[in-house]
Structures are given as structure tokens and as C-alpha cells.
Amino acid sequence: MNDMLILGYGPAGVSAALYGLRAGLKVTLIGKDGGALQKAHLIENYYGLETPLTGEQLMEVGRKQAAKLGAQIVDDEVTDLMFDGTGFVATGLKGVYRGKTCVMATGAARKKQPLAGxxxxxxxxxxxxxxxxxxxxxxxxxxxxxxxxxxxxxxxxxxxxxxxxxxxxxxxxxxxxxxxxxxxxxxxxxxxxxxxxxxxxxxxxxxxxxxxxxxxALGSANATDLALKAGAAFDQGKLVLDGDLQSTIPGLYAAGDCTGGTLQISVAVGEGARAGLAAIKYLREHRE
Ligand SMILES: Cc1cc2nc3c(=O)[nH]c(=O)nc-3n(C[C@H](O)[C@H](O)[C@H](O)COP(=O)(O)OP(=O)(O)OC[C@H]3O[C@@H](n4cnc5c(N)ncnc54)[C@H](O)[C@@H]3O)c2cc1C
CATH class of the missing domain: 3.50.50.60 (FAD/NAD(P)-binding domain)
Incomplete structure (x- = not known):
């Protein structure tokens, strides 16, 4: 079983993965496409990019970095997430993936109310x-x-x-x-x-x-859909997260655009780091 199962391989998911990998954990990143980052024409406001990169180029660098550190990277669309008592089970169109912890980093929630009321x-x-x-x-x-x-x-x-x-x-x-x-x-x-x-x-x-x-069930499942399925709590329609970005299900985190707020790469990377570090701490505390 993976130590960290990360849903989404955008900036938030990759950032969480980098921390997990550097802590020696087994990490799988699952993504279905390039997310929001792929759509960004030119990134000029992210730290360290003296020469701007396109979103697609930055995404490629991030994924290569995670792969180099040992991440398993899977192309699949996740439709279901549950906690079975021992870990998280994500069901995709191509396979089933398990992790002792799970970071949801599926990007911004799409518009979900196409009809009034x-x-x-x-x-x-x-x-x-x-x-x-x-x-x-x-x-x-x-x-x-x-x-x-x-x-x-x-x-x-x-x-x-x-x-x-x-x-x-x-x-x-x-x-x-x-x-x-x-x-x-x-x-x-x-x-x-x-x-x-x-x-x-x-x-x-x-x-x-x-x-x-x-x-x-428009588009694909996002963090809200998956957290609902896993049984995490919501307050006034918003996923309840603590200071470590952990949901009410221990070991289940959310990071990046899917948590709302400022939709920027720097914020997504920061939240990915916070969730990744919290997952590492959780795993150390729950070591059998
Ligand atoms: C046109 C445009 C221009 C932008 N320009 C800038 C800019 O100049 N500077 C800046 O800082 N930010 C910019 N942004 C915002 C930035 O791209 C996002 O804030 C950032 O990409 C968020 O990272 P994330 O990892 O949270 O989500 P995303 O980058 O959206 O990644 C989400 C990941 O989740 C995966 N995923 C989603 N659902 C599923 C599922 N069901 N199963 C499996 N995988 C799933 C996707 O495939 C993807 O890998 C721009 C955004 C857009 C759209």
C-alpha cells in the first residue's frame, strides 16, 4: 500500500509528493490531465522563474522532479474514494489505488449549479x-x-x-x-x-x-465529490479542514485550488507542502 495517495498531479499534488518522497515514503500521484496549470499561457509571478515558463512547461518540470525522486505517476480519472478502516481506496477508470493517507489536490471546483435554485x-x-x-x-x-x-x-x-x-x-x-x-x-x-x-x-x-x-455528476469528480463519498464533514457546503488541511477523516487532506481562496500556483504549492508535511507527521504517529 502507498503511504501517500495523491489525487491530482498539479502544483499542489506534486508539492505534497515532494515532501513525502524526501521523507522516504511510497507515493503515488494520480491525474487525469494538466488541470488549470496547463491552461496558463505564461507564468511570470512564481518564485524563481527568471525566464517565464508556460504552464505546460512548469507542469512537466514538476512531474519530472517527482518521478526522479521515486513517485509513481498514474494517468487515470478517479471517480470514487472511500476509507476502508485501514486506508484510503480510490477507484479510477483504469484501476484501484490504496494509500495510508490521501491528499486531494484536484484543482478548482467547476461550476456546479447550472440551473437556478x-x-x-x-x-x-x-x-x-x-x-x-x-x-x-x-x-x-x-x-x-x-x-x-x-x-x-x-x-x-x-x-x-x-x-x-x-x-x-x-x-x-x-x-x-x-x-x-x-x-x-x-x-x-x-x-x-x-x-x-x-x-x-x-x-x-x-x-x-x-x-x-x-x-x-457534471465533468469529473472533484475534491468535494470525493470527500463526500469518503464521508468527510462539510459546513455550509464547505469541506471542513483543520490548520493542517486535514479533513474530519484522519489522514485525508485537501490542498491547492480545491480548497478555494486564492487560485495561484504559489498558494497551491504552499498548501501541498502543508498537507504533505502533515501526512508525514500522521504516518509517524500511526506507525504500527
Ligand atoms: C488560464 C489560467 C492562467 C493562470 N495563470 C496563472 C499565473 O500566471 N500565475 C499563477 O500563479 N497561477 C495562474 N493560474 C492558476 C494556477 O494554474 C492554479 O492556481 C494552479 O494550477 C492550482 O494548482 P492545483 O494543483 O491546485 O490544481 P491544478 O493545477 O488544476 O491540478 C489539478 C490536478 O487534479 C487532477 N484531477 C482533477 N480531477 C481529477 C480526478 N477526478 N481524477 C484524477 N485527477 C484529477 C487534474 O488532472 C490535475 O492534475 C492560472 C490558471 C488559469 C486557468
Whole structure:
């Protein structure tokens, strides 16, 4: 088992990894793409870059540095995270990864409320976590909003429990192979139906369809989704983190853009260092 399992190989994840590796730990970094850093055209405000680098170049340097120190670097998209009593288990599209500690460094949370009123309906028919809430929808008809691998993962989880699952793509192209047991609705959405509690959706053509619940699974799983699945606590929608960036689950940390605040490389690197050092301390204190 890894000592440190790090989800995201951007500046925050790599920074946490460097500390773990230099402490002699077994570290695996998992990432699905270049994250925000890859999109940055030219970095001029990060320490030490006398000659500016593109985000992509800086990312490459960071990953090479971690690999040189012994990190295992895996390209995969993580869709699930759980704590099984002995460690963290992250499920990806290509494999399952285990770690005694886990640092979530998945970058900034994407916009998750594409329709008005969605935030207010969270917990009242709108959910962001199939494994957490599927039970409440036994034998009911639910919708999943999304169109990719993460939506497929959530829909598959729900299929075990609910009566029917309808995928609402909101006009987006499908980027995963959905089984026939999942109904696909491609019409664009106009809004949600229900006062305070979710009752269904309205399409742009004016038609309405009732559902008992709506699971939002847009894009890929981010730190919030994964922390929810692992059972970490939230306060007013924000992941609860202590001064060491540790969640309410001992050994589970978050760092970088995914914690909110200032979305800058220097901050992400700093938080990665804090989480990495805290994970090292945790492992030393819990050595068998
Ligand atoms: C256009 C643009 C320009 C910018 N310019 C600057 C600048 O000039 N200076 C500056 O300081 N900052 C700049 N930033 C911000 C900077 O890029 C971010 O603050 C920084 O990259 C955050 O690092 P991070 O590690 O937290 O997240 P990211 O760099 O976003 O890395 C997130 C990582 O998580 C992975 N990931 C996410 N979800 C999953 C999943 N489900 N499974 C597996 N892996 C996953 C991604 O693949 C990626 O590896 C810019 C950002 C953008 C978008």
C-alpha cells in the first residue's frame, strides 16, 4: 500500500509528493490531465522563474522532479474514494489505488449549479453523491445530470438500488458508453420544477418530466465529490479542514485550488507542502 495517495498531479499534488518522497515514503500521484496549470499561457509571478515558463512547461518540470525522486505517476480519472478502516481506496477508470493517507489536490471546483435554485434544493431531492444518497431513492425514478465517465459511474451506482435512471445531458455530447438500462435524454434544460424541494425538470421546449431525485455528476469528480463519498464533514457546503488541511477523516487532506481562496500556483504549492508535511507527521504517529 502507498503511504501517500495523491489525487491530482498539479502544483499542489506534486508539492505534497515532494515532501513525502524526501521523507522516504511510497507515493503515488494520480491525474487525469494538466488541470488549470496547463491552461496558463505564461507564468511570470512564481518564485524563481527568471525566464517565464508556460504552464505546460512548469507542469512537466514538476512531474519530472517527482518521478526522479521515486513517485509513481498514474494517468487515470478517479471517480470514487472511500476509507476502508485501514486506508484510503480510490477507484479510477483504469484501476484501484490504496494509500495510508490521501491528499486531494484536484484543482478548482467547476461550476456546479447550472440551473437556478439547485443549491437550495441540495438535500431536498438534489444530491452530489450516489453512494451517499442512493438508499433514499430505493425503487424510485431518478435523473443524473452529466454526460461523461463520472456520470456513468454515478448512474451505475444508482442502478443497483433505484427503479430507473435517466441521464440528462443538457445538450452535451456523450463521452462515455452508457448501457441501455440508462435512459438518455439529450434535450436542453430550462429549469427545475419544485418549490424548495426537487420535483422534476423543465426542458427548453417547455415540456416537464417528474423525477424523485436528481444526482449532479457534471465533468469529473472533484475534491468535494470525493470527500463526500469518503464521508468527510462539510459546513455550509464547505469541506471542513483543520490548520493542517486535514479533513474530519484522519489522514485525508485537501490542498491547492480545491480548497478555494486564492487560485495561484504559489498558494497551491504552499498548501501541498502543508498537507504533505502533515501526512508525514500522521504516518509517524500511526506507525504500527
Ligand atoms: C488560464 C489560467 C492562467 C493562470 N495563470 C496563472 C499565473 O500566471 N500565475 C499563477 O500563479 N497561477 C495562474 N493560474 C492558476 C494556477 O494554474 C492554479 O492556481 C494552479 O494550477 C492550482 O494548482 P492545483 O494543483 O491546485 O490544481 P491544478 O493545477 O488544476 O491540478 C489539478 C490536478 O487534479 C487532477 N484531477 C482533477 N480531477 C481529477 C480526478 N477526478 N481524477 C484524477 N485527477 C484529477 C487534474 O488532472 C490535475 O492534475 C492560472 C490558471 C488559469 C486557468
Amino acid at each position: 439547485m443549491a437550495e434544493m441540495e438535500g431536498h431531492g438534489v444530491s452530489y453523491c450516489a453512494v451517499c444518497d442512493a438508499f433514499f431513492y430505493r425503487q424510485k425514478d431518478v435523473a443524473v445530470m452529466g454526460s461523461g465517465e463520472y456520470a456513468l459511474h454515478e448512474a451505475t451506482e444508482l442502478l443497483q438500488v433505484v427503479n430507473s435512471v435517466t441521464l440528462l445531458t443538457n445538450g452535451a455530447p456523450l463521452t462515455a458508453a452508457f448501457p441501455e438500462s440508462i435512459k438518455i435524454e439529450t434535450r436542453k434544460l430550462k429549469g427545475l420544477v419544485g418549490e424548495g424541494a426537487f420535483k422534476g425538470v423543465q426542458f427548453e421546449d417547455g415540456a416537464e418530466q417528474n423525477f424523485d431525485g436528481l444526482f449532479v
